[in-house]
Amino acid sequence: MTLVLPESLRDVEAVTRVATPARLEYDFTAGRATTTFLRGILEHKILGEACPICHKVYVPSRGACPSHGVPTSEIVELAGPGVLVSYCVVNVAFHGSVMELPYVGGLIQLEGADMFLMHLIQEASPDEVRIGQWVEPVWRDDADLEATLESIRYFRPLDRPDATVDEAGHVVSWGPATRGGAA
Numbered sequence: 001m002t003l004v005l006p007e008s009l010r011d012v013e014a015v016t017r018v019a020t021p022a023r024l025e026y027d028f029t030a031g032r033a034t035t036t037f038l039r040g041i042l043e044h045k046i047l048g049e050a051c052p053i054c055h056k057v058y059v060p061s062r063g064a065c066p067s068h069g070v071p072t073s074e075i076v077e078l079a080g081p082g083v084l085v086s087y088c089v090v091n092v093a094f095h096g097s098v099m100e101l102p103y104v105g106g107l108i109q110l111e112g113a114d115m116f117l118m119h120l121i122q123e124a125s126p127d128e129v130r131i132g133q134w135v136e137p138v139w140r141d142d143a144d145l146e147a148t149l150e151s152i153r154y155f156r157p158l159d160r161p162d163a164t165v166d167e168a169g170h171v172v173s174w175g176p177a178t179r180g181g182a183a
């Protein structure tokens, strides 16, 4: 089918793209486990939950152990420090980003936890960051704590010997590194 434009539109440039800004507001119901976690954040605590069968500690817990399908009923307070099990250096800005480039996003296994937390790594240049490195949370001032993971501003390196991380990205030993990693 041939579209015949009226004479008045003959020399008009065709529209090939339209930007339509969209905005969506919604309420998030946290649920039991996430509520526990977020209330802990308000008290400057990182609370995980343990499975009563395999004793794995999830943080933040989704309320059930995915391996056993039972509620993670035991609350475990974590000290805070953890080991960087993976990371990426972000060199490309994206829409809405407020971070100065380059910056590091890290996957952290907190000591005592069996899953990873994703967070910013700061106070280290990207070429100083490495897998196995110990990091600790840097919190907002107590008066500024809110029920969000952003109350932890970022993680920064700790002066401790590196931990050993296996190829699957799990910390093998919580003691000093036996292989890999710069001192």
Ligand SMILES: [Zn+2]
Residues within 6 Å of the ligand: 051, 052, 053, 054, 055, 056, 065, 066, 067, 068, 069
């Ligand atoms: Zn389990």
